[in-house]
Amino acid sequence: MLIKKSSDIKSSEITSESAYINRRKFLKNGSSLFLGGVTSTLGSGLAVGQYGDSLKARAPEGIQVGAQAPWLVSKFKNIKPAPDREPFFTDEELTPYEDVTKYNNFYEFGMNKGDPSSNSNEFKVEPWSVEISGEVSRPGRYNLEDIIEPHGLEERIYRLRCVEAWSMVIPWVGFPLRDLIKRFEPTSKAKYVEFETVVDPEAMPGIRSRFAIVRWPYREGLRIDEAMHPLTFIAVGLYGQTLPAQNGAPMRLVVPWKYGFKSIKSIVKINFRESMPRTTWVDLQAQEYGFYANVNPDVQHPRWRQDMERRLPQTLFDRRVIPTRKFNGYGEEVASLYSGMDLSRYY
Numbered sequence: 488m489l490i491k492k493s494s495d496i497k498s499s500e501i502t503s504e505s506a507y508i509n510r511r512k513f514l515k516n517g518s519s520l521f522l523g524g525v526t527s528t529l530g531s532g533l534a535v536g537q538y539g540d541s542l543k544a545r546a547p548e549g550i551q552v553g554a555q556a557p558w559l560v561s562k563f564k565n566i567k568p569a570p571d572r573e574p575f576f577t578d579e580e581l582t583p584y585e586d587v588t589k590y591n592n593f594y595e596f597g598m599n600k601g602d603p604s605s606n607s608n609e610f611k612v613e614p615w616s617v618e619i620s621g622e623v624s625r626p627g628r629y630n631l632e633d634i635i636e637p638h639g640l641e642e643r644i645y646r647l648r649c650v651e652a653w654s655m656v657i658p659w660v661g662f663p664l665r666d667l668i669k670r671f672e673p674t675s676k677a678k679y680v681e682f683e684t685v686v687d688p689e690a691m692p693g694i695r696s697r698f699a700i701v702r703w704p705y706r707e708g709l710r711i712d713e714a715m716h717p718l719t720f721i722a723v724g725l726y727g728q729t730l731p732a733q734n735g736a737p738m739r740l741v742v743p744w745k746y747g748f749k750s751i752k753s754i755v756k757i758n759f760r761e762s763m764p765r766t767t768w769v770d771l772q773a774q775e776y777g778f779y780a781n782v783n784p785d786v787q788h789p790r791w792r793q794d795m796e797r798r799l800p801q802t803l804f805d806r807r808v809i810p811t812r813k814f815n816g817y818g819e820e821v822a823s824l825y826s827g828m829d830l831s832r833y834y
């Protein structure tokens with residue numbers, strides 16, 4: 488591989504268009520910046536920190552997600568690797584970075600699997616703030632830095648099972664949602680947590696589309712005990728890098744025992760409430776999608792088999808069909824949350 492001195496490399500050669508635009512913005516704001524592409528191209532090890540080398544999964548050489556704020560850069564140097572055991576890890580084959588970042592559901596950017604990666608170049612995650620509201624003693628609108636900075640980052644390798652009967656194995660980077668929730672001190676009335684995705688029509692062509700089926704903002708929710716479960720995760724990265732826009736930058740939810748649609752992306756609002764929130768998919772079609780949406784091979788869906796799944800990536804020769812497990816294989820950890828409930832009724 489040809490290695491150029493950094494001074495010989497024009498930024499346009501090493502950054503994608505979106506990274507380039509973001510970088511310009513950072514420079515204009517006068518902050519120092521980090522470019523993952525420079526790091527991996529030159530092998531300077533900037534992104535590889537105390538734990539970096541021992542991460543179980545890193546993005547391929549040359550992958551860079553864009554310019555990042557200095558406080559975030561230093562956090563990504565200190566990611567605690569996934570342990571060797573379930574449930575925070577699985578030794579199933581990882582879905583390649585390419586598939587994780589090019590086969591997406593993110594209707595704000597369009598309805599086809601390739602739309603989110605190709606239509607999200609205008610999407611900006613800086614500045615970003617998250618509103619914390621409802622039944623908490625410390626409500627307010629917080630900058631992304633205030634939300635994320637206090638948390639140590641860790642790697643988790645989880646299965647993700649979409650209701651459309653495909654699945655992936657993804658190495659996330661983030662922290663448990665429960666640690667975030669505790670900081671804002673929910674009151675005893677906080678029985679549910681409601682999440683909302685950003686609505687940015689200029690950067691999100693799916694929102695501008697006349698064919699959109701969703702009433703924006705995309706909304707999801709969890710019962711408070713589900714939200715406080717140690718498996719429930721806020722992801723800010725994958726494969727050791729910050730999240731690409733199409734995967735829900737700058738922060739998204741990951742609930743590995745539930746269908747993928749619960750794992751809401753690009754969160755701008757977290758609201759604590761006493762009653763069950765309305766959620767996007769229940770609003771759209773309550774016969775087909777429930778609030779709980781626990782992965783369950785015993786509950787049928789009119790369009791997709793729920794007892795089997797296609798583990799991506801498929802090839803022309805192998806559809807890689809495997810059985811779907813109850814609670815997506817996390818039953819030992821989460822089944823007790825639903826004891827006494829009829830899961831065919833509360834699907």
Ligand SMILES: Nc1nc2c(c(=O)[nH]1)N[C@H]1C(S)=C(S)[C@@H](COP(=O)(O)O)O[C@H]1N2
Pocket residue numbers: 587590591592593594595647648649650684705733734735746747748749750751752753
């Ligand atoms: N805001 C928002 N969040 C979303 C979606 C969406 O359309 N909009 N799609 C959901 C669905 S159906 C799935 S399967 C997962 C996919 O996550 P991934 O693209 O990172 O694999 O995101 C979920 N989160």
Ligand SMILES: [Mo]
Pocket residue numbers: 592648649650651746747748
């Ligand atoms: Mo999904």
